[in-house]
Amino acid sequence: MRVLVTEDDDDLRIAVDASLRGAGFAVDTASDLPEVDLALSVNEYDCAVFDRMLPGGDALDYVAGRRRGGWAVPVLFLTGRGDTTDRVEGLAVGDDYLSKPFATAELVVRVRSLCRRSGRVTAAATASHAGIEVDPERYEARRDGRPLTLTGKEFAVLERLVRAAGRPVARAELIAAAWDELLPPASNVLDVLVAQLRRKLGRPAALHTVRGVGYLIRAD
Structure with a gap:
């Protein structure tokens, strides 16, 4: 299972990367949207995790643009903005939405569920x-x-x-x-x-x- 994590906060990106790797995922990371473009040009992913607000803009707009081009990888948005309007907007474009602060254990479970939606992943082994x-x-x-x-x-x-x-x-x-x-x-x-x-x-x-x-x- 390969996951792309895009987060501009270095500490959080490192923590999420370590947690997902420890749970058995292959992980690539990016800190901004140009790095995302590069990663997507060379790898296929079972799931992508995006911090909502990134240098250069709102990741929601970026994912919406990719969706219009036929990109169908399941997406989990991370955000410090947790009101109902933001959640509805995120779910209209992505597949899941997790408000900060969060437990990485919950993040791992949600990412695993989204990876299975890609159709290439079986359930995690006991x-x-x-x-x-x-x-x-x-x-x-x-x-x-x-x-x-x-x-x-x-x-x-x-x-x-x-x-x-x-x-x-x-x-x-x-x-x-x-x-x-x-x-x-x-x-x-x-x-x-x-x-x-x-x-x-x-x-x-x-x-x-x-x-x-x-x-x-x-x-x-």
Whole structure:
């Protein structure tokens, strides 16, 4: 699945890129419309993500022009403008609309759904490791058959850990999977989320710390 992400905010573009790559997508990025033109001239995409306001104009007008030329790739618009009129305008041209701030876990789910609309993509595979199973198609997680009630960020972090199949996952990669902003180095939000996940996973312990690196899923 190949996705084009167009966002002029460097931090947000990097975070979205990392999250989508971590979820198994091939990602190209652009910061303005000329870069989009270049990307579209050399690659085919299953989905495109556009920040609504870009240097050089409104991405909605750009996509509308492409649509008139027969371009049919599903489009998700990102915007800080969340009133009803803006959403209606965006959905009239694109296929989905996500207001900032957003959880990258939600973005990944929406992009995966849009990719399937392209007709070239099958549903994302369920992943399992150490008795823990994550199903991104249904947004469900289980341990030894027991359903887990997770927030979007918890699901995103757990999915990344399960797909690593016992390999350590760096803190920065887990943060990019669940947060749309880059967190200060001293922030402890990931540690808090991991503590919550450990409680929900229960005993025996499965989520382990790798000091100086990050975390991994391993059966004791």
